[in-house]
Amino acid sequence: MGTAVVFPGQGAQYLGMGQEFFRVSQKARDILKECSEGSGLDLDTLITYGPKEVLAQTTNTQPAIYAVSLAIHQALNLVPDYLAGFSLGQYSALAASGVFSIKEGARLLKLRGQFMQEASPNGQMGAILGLDCQTVKEIVAEVHDYVAVANINCPLQVVVSGTQKGVNRVLEIAKQQGAKRTVKLEVSGAFHCNLMEIAALKLKKVLDETELGNLGIPVIGNETAKEIDDVKTSLLTQLTSPVLWQESIEYLAQKGIKRFIEVGPGKVLSGLIKKIDNSLEVINIEVPEDLAKLR
Secondary structure: OEEEEEEOOOOOOOOOOOHHHHHHOHHHHHHHHHHHHHHOOOHHHHHHHOOHHHHOOHHHHHHHHHHHHHHHHOOOOOOOOEEEEOOOHHHHHHHHHOOOOHHHHHHHHHHHHHHHHHHOOOEEEEEEEOOOHHHHHHHHHHOOOOEEEEEEEEOOEEEEEEEHHHHHHHHHHHHHOOOOEEEEOOOOOOOOOHHHHHHHHHHHHHHHOOOOOOOOOOEEOOOOOOEOOOHHHHHHHHHHOOEOHHHHHHHHHHOOEEEEEEEOOOOHHHHHHHHHOOOOEEEEEOOHHHHHHHO
8 A cells, every 4th residue: 555644834833733742752852953953943942832923924834844744754664655745845745755954954944934924925815615626716817916826725625825905806706606615814925826936036046055865755746746856946836836735645646645644733634635535544643642543
């Protein structure tokens, strides 16, 4: 049975995440320390005490979730067939694949978060539940203010990103056309759309000066839903392109992957995977007791 390990993205964070692993595992604490050094943040204090609003800032959230995800990942003691991650989770997957060190990944994510936060401080994102992707694309095409599809999470769950006026108008029309629910996301910018072009330019300069290793385990790219060939291109394109999560899971299932292990805070990806294909085995590892599910 093929296995893939998947890593969560922004929004999965909460105060105290990963604490059980940090309490019982020196390796987990070492990873947290490496991520603090790489990011220049006191992640232990940030994760433990917050405050919540500070932890939720993109610049802080990304290295924090990455640290927790990799601290938990080291306890798995297995080599999967594939790795994948949602947005910032792709960095966790690349670190797990050996492309860069844990410390270097934390440095890159701190900068990525900073560039994203600066790129569109007035941007907005919104989730639409209950409409298919094609319907959402048609609504987006009707709206004059800039807005784009940012995440295709699972059937009947699509996220849009853009200007506040554009996103608000799309959510309004979506409700009129029968969406079960629309939600404005609490994020500090319009991610995974063209408003991230400035962030991509800044990140390119950083990546051009960064030495990257080879992929030890195949990693699925958010922007193609296929194996990554060129890591730098993928990480840059990912910033301005939709996260094709549904397509990524469907592709892995076609490749014979029947077991998905979500590693990190929350159970968001586990829920999405079950909605995409409920025949797949999904295991969430969030506290040490969860490791028993792998036996």
